[in-house]
Amino acid sequence: MQDYHLRQRDYLLEISRAMTSRLDLPSLLELTLRSAVELLRGQAGLIVLRGRDGVMRVRASYGLPTGLLRFFQPLWDDLPGLWDLQVPLSRWTIPDLQMRLGMVAAAAGLALSQVVALPLTIEERLIGVIYILRTTGVAFSASDRMLLAAFADQAAIAVRNAELYQQVDEERRALSAIIENSAEGIMILDAQGRVLVFNRALARITGWDPEEALGHPATEVLMLRDRQGRPIPLPQPEPKRTSAAEVRAYVEGDVVRRGGPVLTVGVTATPLYDEEGTLARTILNVVDITRFRQAEELKSTFVSVISHELKTPVALIKGYAETLRREDATWDRETVQESLKVIAEEADHLTNLIDSLLEASRIQAGGLKLEPTDVNLPRLAEKIVDRFRTQTQIHTFELDFPPDFPLVWGDPERLREVLTNLISNAVKYSPDGGTVWVGGRADQTGVTVYVADQGIGIPPEEQSRIFDRFHRVETGLHRRTEGAGLGLYLVKAIVEAHGGRVWVESAPGRGSIFMFTLPKK
Numbered sequence: 270m271q272d273y274h275l276r277q278r279d280y281l282l283e284i285s286r287a288m289t290s291r292l293d294l295p296s297l298l299e300l301t302l303r304s305a306v307e308l309l310r311g312q313a314g315l316i317v318l319r320g321r322d323g324v325m326r327v328r329a330s331y332g333l334p335t336g337l338l339r340f341f342q343p344l345w346d347d348l349p350g351l352w353d354l355q356v357p358l359s360r361w362t363i364p365d366l367q368m369r370l371g372m373v374a375a376a377a378g379l380a381l382s383q384v385v386a387l388p389l390t391i392e393e394r395l396i397g398v399i400y401i402l403r404t405t406g407v408a409f410s411a412s413d414r415m416l417l418a419a420f421a422d423q424a425a426i427a428v429r430n431a432e433l434y435q436q437v438d439e440e441r442r443a444l445s446a447i448i449e450n451s452a453e454g455i456m457i458l459d460a461q462g463r464v465l466v467f468n469r470a471l472a473r474i475t476g477w478d479p480e481e482a483l484g485h486p487a488t489e490v491l492m493l494r495d496r497q498g499r500p501i502p503l504p505q506p507e508p509k510r511t512s513a514a515e516v517r518a519y520v521e522g523d524v525v526r527r528g529g530p531v532l533t534v535g536v537t538a539t540p541l542y543d544e545e546g547t548l549a550r551t552i553l554n555v556v557d558i559t560r561f562r563q564a565e566e567l568k569s570t571f572v573s574v575i576s577h578e579l580k581t582p583v584a585l586i587k588g589y590a591e592t593l594r595r596e597d598a599t600w601d602r603e604t605v606q607e608s609l610k611v612i613a614e615e616a617d618h619l620t621n622l623i624d625s626l627l628e629a630s631r632i633q634a635g636g637l638k639l640e641p642t643d644v645n646l647p648r649l650a651e652k653i654v655d656r657f658r659t660q661t662q663i664h665t666f667e668l669d670f671p672p673d674f675p676l677v678w679g680d681p682e683r684l685r686e687v688l689t690n691l692i693s694n695a696v697k698y699s700p701d702g703g704t705v706w707v708g709g710r711a712d713q714t715g716v717t718v719y720v721a722d723q724g725i726g727i728p729p730e731e732q733s734r735i736f737d738r739f740h741r742v743e744t745g746l747h748r749r750t751e752g753a754g755l756g757l758y759l760v761k762a763i764v765e766a767h768g769g770r771v772w773v774e775s776a777p778g779r780g781s782i783f784m785f786t787l788p789k790k
Protein backbone atom coordinates (compact mmCIF):
# COMPACT_ATOMS: atom_id res chain seq x y z
CA MET A 270 0.00 0.00 0.00
CA GLN A 271 2.74 2.36 1.04
CA ASP A 272 4.48 1.59 -2.21
CA TYR A 273 1.33 2.51 -4.19
CA HIS A 274 1.16 5.88 -2.55
CA LEU A 275 4.77 6.58 -3.38
CA ARG A 276 4.22 5.69 -7.00
CA GLN A 277 1.01 7.70 -7.11
CA ARG A 278 2.98 10.69 -5.84
CA ASP A 279 5.55 10.21 -8.57
CA TYR A 280 2.91 9.98 -11.27
CA LEU A 281 1.08 13.06 -10.01
CA LEU A 282 4.31 14.98 -9.83
CA GLU A 283 5.04 14.14 -13.41
CA ILE A 284 1.56 15.25 -14.46
CA SER A 285 1.76 18.56 -12.65
CA ARG A 286 5.15 19.20 -14.17
CA ALA A 287 3.66 18.54 -17.58
CA MET A 288 0.88 20.92 -16.77
CA THR A 289 3.21 23.77 -15.89
CA SER A 290 5.16 23.17 -19.08
CA ARG A 291 1.85 24.00 -20.82
CA LEU A 292 1.30 20.77 -22.66
CA ASP A 293 -1.92 20.85 -24.68
CA LEU A 294 -5.09 19.35 -23.22
CA PRO A 295 -5.19 16.07 -25.23
CA SER A 296 -1.59 15.20 -24.22
CA LEU A 297 -2.26 16.07 -20.58
CA LEU A 298 -5.37 13.89 -20.50
CA GLU A 299 -3.51 11.04 -22.13
CA LEU A 300 -0.63 11.27 -19.66
CA THR A 301 -3.04 11.32 -16.72
CA LEU A 302 -4.97 8.35 -18.07
CA ARG A 303 -1.87 6.28 -18.80
CA SER A 304 -0.48 6.92 -15.32
CA ALA A 305 -3.78 5.97 -13.69
CA VAL A 306 -4.08 2.76 -15.74
CA GLU A 307 -0.54 1.75 -14.82
CA LEU A 308 -0.91 2.51 -11.15
CA LEU A 309 -4.19 0.66 -10.87
CA ARG A 310 -2.80 -2.31 -12.81
CA GLY A 311 -5.48 -1.90 -15.44
CA GLN A 312 -5.13 -2.64 -19.15
CA ALA A 313 -7.16 0.18 -20.65
CA GLY A 314 -8.85 3.46 -19.84
CA LEU A 315 -11.01 6.30 -21.15
CA ILE A 316 -11.66 9.92 -20.35
CA VAL A 317 -15.02 11.19 -21.54
CA LEU A 318 -15.89 14.90 -21.45
CA ARG A 319 -19.19 16.61 -21.90
CA GLY A 320 -19.02 19.25 -24.64
CA ARG A 321 -20.70 22.67 -24.60
CA ASP A 322 -23.54 21.05 -26.55
CA GLY A 323 -24.09 18.57 -23.72
CA VAL A 324 -22.86 15.63 -25.82
CA MET A 325 -20.35 13.20 -24.27
CA ARG A 326 -17.21 12.57 -26.27
CA VAL A 327 -14.13 10.41 -25.72
CA ARG A 328 -11.24 12.84 -25.26
CA ALA A 329 -8.51 10.34 -24.26
CA SER A 330 -8.19 6.57 -24.49
CA TYR A 331 -5.53 4.11 -23.51
CA GLY A 332 -5.05 0.48 -24.53
CA LEU A 333 -8.08 0.47 -26.84
CA PRO A 334 -8.18 0.38 -30.65
CA THR A 335 -9.62 3.71 -31.84
CA GLY A 336 -11.95 1.93 -34.23
CA LEU A 337 -13.72 0.25 -31.33
CA LEU A 338 -14.33 3.34 -29.21
CA ARG A 339 -17.82 3.80 -30.58
CA PHE A 340 -18.88 0.56 -28.84
CA PHE A 341 -18.23 2.15 -25.43
CA GLN A 342 -21.20 4.50 -25.59
CA PRO A 343 -23.28 2.40 -23.12
CA LEU A 344 -20.82 3.28 -20.39
CA TRP A 345 -22.04 6.89 -20.30
CA ASP A 346 -25.39 6.65 -21.99
CA ASP A 347 -28.50 7.83 -20.16
CA LEU A 348 -26.80 9.59 -17.30
CA PRO A 349 -28.81 12.83 -17.20
CA GLY A 350 -29.69 12.51 -13.53
CA LEU A 351 -26.05 12.15 -12.70
CA TRP A 352 -25.08 15.23 -14.68
CA ASP A 353 -27.46 17.36 -12.71
CA LEU A 354 -25.64 16.19 -9.58
CA GLN A 355 -28.74 15.28 -7.70
CA VAL A 356 -26.61 12.94 -5.63
CA PRO A 357 -23.69 14.18 -3.52
CA LEU A 358 -20.40 13.72 -5.33
CA SER A 359 -19.09 11.35 -2.68
CA ARG A 360 -21.81 8.85 -3.52
CA TRP A 361 -21.64 9.32 -7.26
CA THR A 362 -21.79 6.03 -9.17
CA ILE A 363 -22.95 4.87 -12.54
CA PRO A 364 -25.82 2.39 -12.08
CA ASP A 365 -25.21 -1.11 -13.42
CA LEU A 366 -21.70 -0.20 -14.46
CA GLN A 367 -20.43 -3.76 -14.50
CA MET A 368 -23.39 -4.83 -16.64
CA ARG A 369 -22.81 -1.98 -19.07
CA LEU A 370 -19.22 -3.13 -19.44
CA GLY A 371 -20.48 -6.63 -20.22
CA MET A 372 -22.53 -5.19 -23.13
CA VAL A 373 -19.60 -3.18 -24.40
CA ALA A 374 -17.17 -6.10 -24.21
CA ALA A 375 -19.58 -8.34 -26.12
CA ALA A 376 -20.25 -5.75 -28.80
CA ALA A 377 -16.58 -4.80 -29.27
CA GLY A 378 -15.35 -8.38 -28.95
CA LEU A 379 -12.91 -7.42 -26.19
CA ALA A 380 -12.12 -9.44 -23.09
CA LEU A 381 -12.87 -6.64 -20.59
CA SER A 382 -14.21 -7.77 -17.27
CA GLN A 383 -13.71 -5.06 -14.57
CA VAL A 384 -14.35 -1.34 -14.56
CA VAL A 385 -14.07 1.57 -12.17
CA ALA A 386 -15.37 5.07 -12.96
CA LEU A 387 -14.93 8.40 -11.19
CA PRO A 388 -16.43 11.80 -11.94
CA LEU A 389 -14.36 14.75 -13.10
CA THR A 390 -15.62 17.92 -11.47
CA ILE A 391 -14.86 21.60 -11.57
CA GLU A 392 -16.27 23.58 -8.66
CA GLU A 393 -19.00 21.02 -8.01
CA ARG A 394 -19.81 20.92 -11.71
CA LEU A 395 -19.59 17.51 -13.34
CA ILE A 396 -17.61 17.77 -16.56
CA GLY A 397 -16.73 14.19 -17.44
CA VAL A 398 -15.82 10.68 -16.33
CA ILE A 399 -12.58 8.71 -16.11
CA TYR A 400 -12.82 4.92 -16.59
CA ILE A 401 -10.14 2.31 -15.86
CA LEU A 402 -10.66 -1.16 -17.29
CA ARG A 403 -9.20 -4.57 -16.50
CA THR A 404 -9.17 -7.73 -18.59
CA THR A 405 -8.49 -9.84 -15.52
CA GLY A 406 -11.22 -10.85 -13.14
CA VAL A 407 -9.76 -8.97 -10.16
CA ALA A 408 -12.31 -6.34 -9.12
CA PHE A 409 -11.28 -2.73 -8.30
CA SER A 410 -11.08 -2.10 -4.57
CA ALA A 411 -12.01 0.89 -2.46
CA SER A 412 -8.38 1.89 -2.23
CA ASP A 413 -8.10 1.73 -6.03
CA ARG A 414 -10.90 4.28 -6.14
CA MET A 415 -9.04 6.46 -3.69
CA LEU A 416 -5.89 6.31 -5.77
CA LEU A 417 -7.86 7.11 -8.91
CA ALA A 418 -9.53 10.13 -7.28
CA ALA A 419 -6.25 12.09 -7.34
CA PHE A 420 -5.93 11.47 -11.09
CA ALA A 421 -9.52 12.50 -11.67
CA ASP A 422 -8.72 15.77 -9.92
CA GLN A 423 -5.66 16.30 -12.09
CA ALA A 424 -7.62 15.68 -15.27
CA ALA A 425 -10.31 18.13 -14.12
CA ILE A 426 -7.69 20.79 -13.41
CA ALA A 427 -6.19 20.30 -16.85
CA VAL A 428 -9.63 20.73 -18.42
CA ARG A 429 -10.29 23.79 -16.28
CA ASN A 430 -7.01 25.38 -17.36
CA ALA A 431 -7.73 24.65 -20.98
CA GLU A 432 -11.20 26.19 -20.64
CA LEU A 433 -9.77 29.31 -19.05
CA TYR A 434 -7.10 29.57 -21.68
CA GLN A 435 -9.64 29.14 -24.43
CA GLN A 436 -11.88 31.74 -22.87
CA VAL A 437 -9.04 34.23 -22.62
CA ASP A 438 -8.02 33.44 -26.17
CA GLU A 439 -11.55 33.90 -27.50
CA GLU A 440 -11.88 37.20 -25.68
CA ARG A 441 -8.52 38.31 -26.97
CA ARG A 442 -9.52 37.47 -30.51
CA ALA A 443 -12.91 39.16 -30.19
CA LEU A 444 -11.17 42.24 -28.84
CA SER A 445 -8.63 42.39 -31.62
CA ALA A 446 -11.39 41.91 -34.21
CA ILE A 447 -13.22 44.86 -32.65
CA ILE A 448 -10.08 46.98 -32.64
CA GLU A 449 -9.12 45.99 -36.16
CA ASN A 450 -12.53 46.68 -37.67
CA SER A 451 -13.40 49.77 -35.67
CA ALA A 452 -14.19 52.80 -37.79
CA GLU A 453 -12.27 54.80 -35.21
CA GLY A 454 -8.50 54.85 -35.26
CA ILE A 455 -7.16 52.88 -32.28
CA MET A 456 -3.59 52.63 -31.06
CA ILE A 457 -2.35 50.87 -27.91
CA LEU A 458 0.96 52.07 -26.47
CA ASP A 459 3.35 50.50 -23.96
CA ALA A 460 4.54 52.36 -20.89
CA GLN A 461 7.22 54.11 -22.98
CA GLY A 462 4.65 55.37 -25.48
CA ARG A 463 5.62 52.93 -28.26
CA VAL A 464 3.03 51.40 -30.56
CA LEU A 465 1.88 47.86 -29.65
CA VAL A 466 -1.38 47.79 -31.60
CA PHE A 467 -2.29 49.92 -34.62
CA ASN A 468 -5.58 49.35 -36.42
CA ARG A 469 -6.64 49.72 -40.02
CA ALA A 470 -8.65 52.92 -39.56
CA LEU A 471 -5.55 54.56 -38.10
CA ALA A 472 -3.51 53.39 -41.06
CA ARG A 473 -5.96 55.25 -43.29
CA ILE A 474 -5.83 58.37 -41.12
CA THR A 475 -2.05 58.56 -40.71
CA GLY A 476 -0.86 56.98 -43.97
CA TRP A 477 1.36 54.59 -41.93
CA ASP A 478 1.43 50.89 -42.65
CA PRO A 479 0.34 49.03 -39.44
CA GLU A 480 3.35 46.68 -39.62
CA GLU A 481 5.68 49.62 -40.04
CA ALA A 482 4.15 51.58 -37.17
CA LEU A 483 4.69 48.86 -34.54
CA GLY A 484 7.48 49.72 -32.09
CA HIS A 485 7.65 53.38 -33.15
CA PRO A 486 6.93 56.12 -30.62
CA ALA A 487 3.31 57.24 -30.98
CA THR A 488 4.55 60.81 -31.40
CA GLU A 489 6.22 59.75 -34.65
CA VAL A 490 3.27 58.03 -36.27
CA LEU A 491 0.61 60.54 -35.21
CA MET A 492 1.76 64.15 -35.45
CA LEU A 493 -0.76 66.92 -34.98
CA ARG A 494 -0.61 70.58 -35.96
CA ASP A 495 -2.93 73.47 -35.31
CA ARG A 496 -4.29 75.73 -38.04
CA GLN A 497 -1.13 77.86 -37.92
CA GLY A 498 1.10 74.80 -38.33
CA ARG A 499 2.30 74.71 -34.71
CA PRO A 500 2.75 71.21 -33.28
CA ILE A 501 0.14 69.94 -30.83
CA PRO A 502 1.40 67.30 -28.36
CA LEU A 503 -0.59 64.06 -28.00
CA PRO A 504 -2.43 63.70 -24.71
CA GLN A 505 -0.02 62.19 -22.19
CA PRO A 506 -1.36 60.26 -19.18
CA GLU A 507 0.31 60.55 -15.75
CA PRO A 508 3.01 57.88 -15.25
CA LYS A 509 1.58 57.11 -11.79
CA ARG A 510 -2.05 56.73 -10.90
CA THR A 511 -3.33 59.74 -8.97
CA SER A 512 -6.92 60.40 -8.10
CA ALA A 513 -7.37 62.60 -11.16
CA ALA A 514 -5.07 60.68 -13.49
CA GLU A 515 -7.69 58.40 -14.94
CA VAL A 516 -9.63 61.30 -16.35
CA ARG A 517 -9.31 60.93 -20.10
CA ALA A 518 -7.34 63.56 -21.95
CA TYR A 519 -8.48 64.95 -25.31
CA VAL A 520 -6.90 67.09 -28.04
CA GLU A 521 -7.89 68.11 -31.57
CA GLY A 522 -5.63 68.91 -34.49
CA ASP A 523 -4.74 68.39 -38.15
CA VAL A 524 -2.83 65.20 -38.96
CA VAL A 525 0.58 65.64 -40.55
CA ARG A 526 0.57 62.87 -43.13
CA ARG A 527 2.18 61.56 -46.22
CA GLY A 528 0.10 63.09 -48.97
CA GLY A 529 -3.68 63.20 -49.20
CA PRO A 530 -6.04 65.94 -48.08
CA VAL A 531 -5.84 67.50 -44.62
CA LEU A 532 -7.63 65.48 -41.96
CA THR A 533 -8.71 66.90 -38.64
CA VAL A 534 -8.91 64.43 -35.75
CA GLY A 535 -9.89 64.30 -32.10
CA VAL A 536 -7.59 62.13 -29.95
CA THR A 537 -8.62 60.67 -26.60
CA ALA A 538 -6.03 59.00 -24.37
CA THR A 539 -7.13 56.45 -21.78
CA PRO A 540 -4.43 55.20 -19.37
CA LEU A 541 -4.36 51.66 -17.97
CA TYR A 542 -2.48 51.28 -14.66
CA ASP A 543 -1.11 48.06 -13.20
CA GLU A 544 -1.78 46.92 -9.63
CA GLU A 545 0.98 49.11 -8.26
CA GLY A 546 -0.55 52.13 -9.95
CA THR A 547 2.16 52.46 -12.62
CA LEU A 548 1.19 53.30 -16.18
CA ALA A 549 1.15 50.04 -18.18
CA ARG A 550 -0.68 50.90 -21.39
CA THR A 551 -2.23 53.90 -23.06
CA ILE A 552 -5.14 53.54 -25.45
CA LEU A 553 -5.46 56.32 -28.02
CA ASN A 554 -8.78 56.69 -29.85
CA VAL A 555 -8.52 58.80 -32.97
CA VAL A 556 -11.73 60.11 -34.53
CA ASP A 557 -11.86 61.81 -37.92
CA ILE A 558 -13.71 65.08 -37.28
CA THR A 559 -12.83 66.74 -40.60
CA ARG A 560 -16.44 67.08 -41.64
CA PHE A 561 -17.51 68.68 -38.36
CA ARG A 562 -14.64 71.10 -38.68
CA GLN A 563 -15.60 71.93 -42.27
CA ALA A 564 -19.23 72.42 -41.28
CA GLU A 565 -18.12 74.75 -38.51
CA GLU A 566 -15.95 76.73 -40.89
CA LEU A 567 -18.72 76.90 -43.46
CA LYS A 568 -20.99 78.30 -40.80
CA SER A 569 -18.57 81.04 -39.88
CA THR A 570 -17.89 81.83 -43.56
CA PHE A 571 -21.63 82.01 -44.02
CA VAL A 572 -22.05 84.51 -41.21
CA SER A 573 -19.24 86.76 -42.39
CA VAL A 574 -20.18 86.66 -46.10
CA ILE A 575 -23.86 87.15 -45.50
CA SER A 576 -23.48 89.94 -43.00
CA HIS A 577 -21.19 91.74 -45.43
CA GLU A 578 -23.56 91.18 -48.33
CA LEU A 579 -26.58 92.35 -46.37
CA LYS A 580 -24.88 95.40 -44.96
CA THR A 581 -23.96 97.01 -48.27
CA PRO A 582 -27.47 97.41 -49.73
CA VAL A 583 -28.92 98.28 -46.35
CA ALA A 584 -26.34 101.05 -45.94
CA LEU A 585 -27.17 102.40 -49.39
CA ILE A 586 -30.92 102.31 -48.79
CA LYS A 587 -30.52 104.01 -45.45
CA GLY A 588 -28.15 106.65 -46.85
CA TYR A 589 -30.46 107.64 -49.71
CA ALA A 590 -33.58 107.54 -47.56
CA GLU A 591 -32.02 109.77 -44.92
CA THR A 592 -30.82 112.22 -47.51
CA LEU A 593 -34.30 112.50 -49.01
CA ARG A 594 -35.81 112.93 -45.54
CA ARG A 595 -33.69 115.94 -44.62
CA GLU A 596 -35.94 118.85 -43.82
CA ASP A 597 -33.32 121.51 -44.47
CA ALA A 598 -33.00 120.60 -48.15
CA THR A 599 -35.25 120.49 -51.15
CA TRP A 600 -34.58 118.08 -53.97
CA ASP A 601 -35.45 118.45 -57.58
CA ARG A 602 -37.60 115.79 -59.12
CA GLU A 603 -34.75 114.17 -61.00
CA THR A 604 -32.62 113.70 -57.86
CA VAL A 605 -35.57 112.23 -56.04
CA GLN A 606 -36.21 109.82 -58.90
CA GLU A 607 -32.55 108.79 -59.05
CA SER A 608 -32.40 108.19 -55.31
CA LEU A 609 -35.61 106.18 -55.28
CA LYS A 610 -34.25 104.13 -58.17
CA VAL A 611 -31.16 103.22 -56.17
CA ILE A 612 -33.33 102.37 -53.15
CA ALA A 613 -35.57 100.14 -55.28
CA GLU A 614 -32.57 98.44 -56.91
CA GLU A 615 -30.90 97.77 -53.62
CA ALA A 616 -34.14 96.42 -52.20
CA ASP A 617 -34.28 94.07 -55.21
CA HIS A 618 -30.72 93.09 -54.55
CA LEU A 619 -31.63 92.18 -50.96
CA THR A 620 -34.63 90.20 -52.12
CA ASN A 621 -32.47 88.27 -54.58
CA LEU A 622 -29.94 87.53 -51.92
CA ILE A 623 -32.59 86.28 -49.52
CA ASP A 624 -34.12 84.17 -52.30
CA SER A 625 -30.73 82.65 -53.10
CA LEU A 626 -30.17 81.86 -49.45
CA LEU A 627 -33.55 80.22 -49.09
CA GLU A 628 -32.98 78.27 -52.25
CA ALA A 629 -29.52 77.15 -51.15
CA SER A 630 -30.90 75.85 -47.89
CA ARG A 631 -33.74 74.12 -49.72
CA ILE A 632 -31.26 72.43 -52.04
CA GLN A 633 -29.19 71.34 -49.08
CA ALA A 634 -32.26 69.82 -47.49
CA GLY A 635 -32.76 67.94 -50.77
CA GLY A 636 -35.89 69.86 -51.69
CA LEU A 637 -35.18 71.25 -55.16
CA LYS A 638 -38.35 70.55 -57.13
CA LEU A 639 -38.63 71.14 -60.87
CA GLU A 640 -41.78 71.99 -62.78
CA PRO A 641 -40.66 71.05 -66.27
CA THR A 642 -42.22 72.01 -69.54
CA ASP A 643 -41.00 72.83 -73.08
CA VAL A 644 -38.54 75.70 -72.90
CA ASN A 645 -37.34 77.86 -75.75
CA LEU A 646 -33.84 78.65 -74.52
CA PRO A 647 -32.85 81.17 -77.24
CA ARG A 648 -35.95 83.24 -76.44
CA LEU A 649 -35.32 83.01 -72.71
CA ALA A 650 -31.70 84.08 -73.21
CA GLU A 651 -32.77 87.01 -75.36
CA LYS A 652 -35.17 88.32 -72.72
CA ILE A 653 -32.54 88.11 -70.00
CA VAL A 654 -29.89 89.73 -72.15
CA ASP A 655 -32.28 92.59 -72.99
CA ARG A 656 -32.60 93.34 -69.29
CA PHE A 657 -28.82 93.35 -68.83
CA ARG A 658 -28.37 95.66 -71.82
CA THR A 659 -30.23 98.39 -69.95
CA GLN A 660 -27.94 98.01 -66.93
CA THR A 661 -24.50 98.43 -68.47
CA GLN A 662 -23.00 100.74 -71.00
CA ILE A 663 -19.57 99.14 -71.28
CA HIS A 664 -20.66 95.62 -72.23
CA THR A 665 -22.06 94.39 -75.51
CA PHE A 666 -24.09 91.20 -75.73
CA GLU A 667 -24.23 88.69 -78.53
CA LEU A 668 -26.63 85.80 -78.86
CA ASP A 669 -25.40 82.75 -80.72
CA PHE A 670 -28.05 80.04 -81.16
CA PRO A 671 -28.60 78.23 -84.48
CA PRO A 672 -32.09 78.71 -85.93
CA ASP A 673 -32.98 75.02 -85.50
CA PHE A 674 -32.03 74.96 -81.80
CA PRO A 675 -34.53 72.52 -80.24
CA LEU A 676 -36.92 73.08 -77.36
CA VAL A 677 -35.59 71.65 -74.13
CA TRP A 678 -37.53 69.98 -71.34
CA GLY A 679 -36.94 71.92 -68.15
CA ASP A 680 -38.19 74.27 -65.48
CA PRO A 681 -38.25 77.71 -67.15
CA GLU A 682 -37.97 79.64 -63.87
CA ARG A 683 -34.93 77.66 -62.77
CA LEU A 684 -33.28 77.89 -66.17
CA ARG A 685 -33.84 81.64 -66.10
CA GLU A 686 -31.97 81.66 -62.78
CA VAL A 687 -29.09 79.69 -64.29
CA LEU A 688 -28.69 82.05 -67.23
CA THR A 689 -29.18 85.15 -65.09
CA ASN A 690 -26.49 84.06 -62.64
CA LEU A 691 -24.01 83.21 -65.39
CA ILE A 692 -24.62 86.39 -67.34
CA SER A 693 -24.54 88.54 -64.20
CA ASN A 694 -21.17 86.98 -63.29
CA ALA A 695 -19.89 87.58 -66.82
CA VAL A 696 -20.74 91.25 -66.43
CA LYS A 697 -19.56 91.51 -62.83
CA TYR A 698 -16.20 89.90 -63.48
CA SER A 699 -15.37 91.90 -66.63
CA PRO A 700 -15.07 95.33 -65.04
CA ASP A 701 -13.44 96.81 -68.15
CA GLY A 702 -16.39 95.84 -70.30
CA GLY A 703 -16.19 93.74 -73.44
CA THR A 704 -18.47 91.31 -75.15
CA VAL A 705 -20.60 88.71 -73.42
CA TRP A 706 -21.69 85.84 -75.63
CA VAL A 707 -24.66 83.62 -74.83
CA GLY A 708 -25.12 80.71 -77.18
CA GLY A 709 -25.84 77.03 -77.60
CA ARG A 710 -25.48 73.95 -79.79
CA ALA A 711 -27.51 70.77 -80.03
CA ASP A 712 -26.52 67.20 -80.83
CA GLN A 713 -28.02 63.72 -80.49
CA THR A 714 -27.63 63.58 -76.71
CA GLY A 715 -28.89 67.05 -75.81
CA VAL A 716 -27.88 70.68 -75.79
CA THR A 717 -24.82 72.57 -74.58
CA VAL A 718 -25.26 76.21 -73.59
CA TYR A 719 -22.43 78.61 -72.95
CA VAL A 720 -21.88 82.06 -71.48
CA ALA A 721 -18.51 83.60 -72.35
CA ASP A 722 -16.87 86.83 -71.27
CA GLN A 723 -13.62 88.74 -71.77
CA GLY A 724 -13.15 89.44 -68.08
CA ILE A 725 -10.57 88.72 -65.40
CA GLY A 726 -10.75 84.95 -65.68
CA ILE A 727 -10.32 82.31 -62.99
CA PRO A 728 -7.04 80.70 -61.84
CA PRO A 729 -6.93 76.96 -62.70
CA GLU A 730 -6.74 75.83 -59.06
CA GLU A 731 -9.98 77.67 -58.30
CA GLN A 732 -11.99 76.34 -61.21
CA SER A 733 -13.38 73.27 -59.49
CA ARG A 734 -14.09 75.05 -56.20
CA ILE A 735 -16.08 78.04 -57.39
CA PHE A 736 -19.16 75.83 -57.60
CA ASP A 737 -19.00 75.16 -53.83
CA ARG A 738 -21.26 76.93 -51.42
CA PHE A 739 -19.89 80.33 -50.33
CA HIS A 740 -16.69 79.76 -52.21
CA ARG A 741 -15.23 82.95 -53.67
CA VAL A 742 -11.90 83.58 -55.29
CA GLU A 743 -9.96 85.61 -52.75
CA THR A 744 -7.61 87.57 -54.96
CA GLY A 745 -7.52 91.14 -56.25
CA LEU A 746 -10.52 92.11 -58.27
CA HIS A 747 -12.46 89.02 -57.31
CA ARG A 748 -12.39 90.12 -53.73
CA ARG A 749 -13.38 93.68 -54.46
CA THR A 750 -16.46 92.52 -56.35
CA GLU A 751 -19.51 91.89 -54.23
CA GLY A 752 -21.03 88.46 -54.02
CA ALA A 753 -22.04 85.78 -51.58
CA GLY A 754 -20.57 82.82 -53.43
CA LEU A 755 -23.98 81.29 -53.88
CA GLY A 756 -24.70 81.92 -57.57
CA LEU A 757 -22.64 79.08 -59.06
CA TYR A 758 -23.69 76.70 -56.29
CA LEU A 759 -27.31 77.28 -57.34
CA VAL A 760 -26.41 77.00 -61.03
CA LYS A 761 -24.77 73.65 -60.46
CA ALA A 762 -27.63 72.32 -58.31
CA ILE A 763 -30.24 73.34 -60.88
CA VAL A 764 -28.34 71.99 -63.88
CA GLU A 765 -27.71 68.70 -62.11
CA ALA A 766 -31.35 68.44 -61.08
CA HIS A 767 -32.10 68.62 -64.82
CA GLY A 768 -29.67 65.74 -65.42
CA GLY A 769 -26.97 67.94 -66.92
CA ARG A 770 -23.56 69.14 -65.81
CA VAL A 771 -21.75 72.46 -65.65
CA TRP A 772 -18.08 73.38 -65.96
CA VAL A 773 -15.81 76.28 -66.79
CA GLU A 774 -12.88 76.93 -69.07
CA SER A 775 -10.85 79.96 -68.20
CA ALA A 776 -7.43 81.53 -67.81
CA PRO A 777 -6.59 84.58 -65.67
CA GLY A 778 -6.87 87.76 -67.74
CA ARG A 779 -8.30 85.91 -70.72
CA GLY A 780 -11.97 85.68 -69.84
CA SER A 781 -14.12 82.67 -68.94
CA ILE A 782 -16.53 80.34 -70.68
CA PHE A 783 -19.15 78.67 -68.50
CA MET A 784 -20.87 75.71 -70.14
CA PHE A 785 -23.73 73.49 -69.14
CA THR A 786 -25.51 70.60 -70.77
CA LEU A 787 -29.14 69.60 -70.64
CA PRO A 788 -30.07 66.13 -71.82
CA LYS A 789 -32.46 65.62 -74.70
CA LYS A 790 -36.13 65.47 -73.81
Ligand code: ADP
Binds near residue numbers: 694735
Ligand atom coordinates in the same frame (compact mmCIF):
# COMPACT_ATOMS: atom_id res chain seq x y z
P1 ADP B 1 -20.43 85.47 -56.27
O1 ADP B 1 -21.68 85.91 -55.65
O2 ADP B 1 -19.24 85.66 -55.39
O3 ADP B 1 -20.22 86.00 -57.64
P2 ADP B 1 -20.68 82.88 -57.54
O4 ADP B 1 -21.00 81.56 -56.91
O5 ADP B 1 -21.56 83.35 -58.61
O6 ADP B 1 -20.58 83.88 -56.33
O7 ADP B 1 -19.21 82.78 -58.06
C1 ADP B 1 -18.20 82.24 -57.26
C2 ADP B 1 -16.85 82.86 -57.58
O8 ADP B 1 -16.43 82.44 -58.88
C3 ADP B 1 -16.88 84.35 -57.64
O9 ADP B 1 -16.63 84.91 -56.38
C4 ADP B 1 -15.76 84.67 -58.62
O10 ADP B 1 -14.52 84.71 -57.93
C5 ADP B 1 -15.73 83.47 -59.55
N1 ADP B 1 -16.43 83.73 -60.84
C6 ADP B 1 -17.68 83.40 -61.18
N2 ADP B 1 -17.98 83.75 -62.45
C7 ADP B 1 -16.86 84.32 -62.94
C8 ADP B 1 -16.51 84.89 -64.22
N3 ADP B 1 -17.37 84.94 -65.24
N4 ADP B 1 -15.25 85.38 -64.35
C9 ADP B 1 -14.37 85.32 -63.33
N5 ADP B 1 -14.65 84.80 -62.11
C10 ADP B 1 -15.87 84.32 -61.92
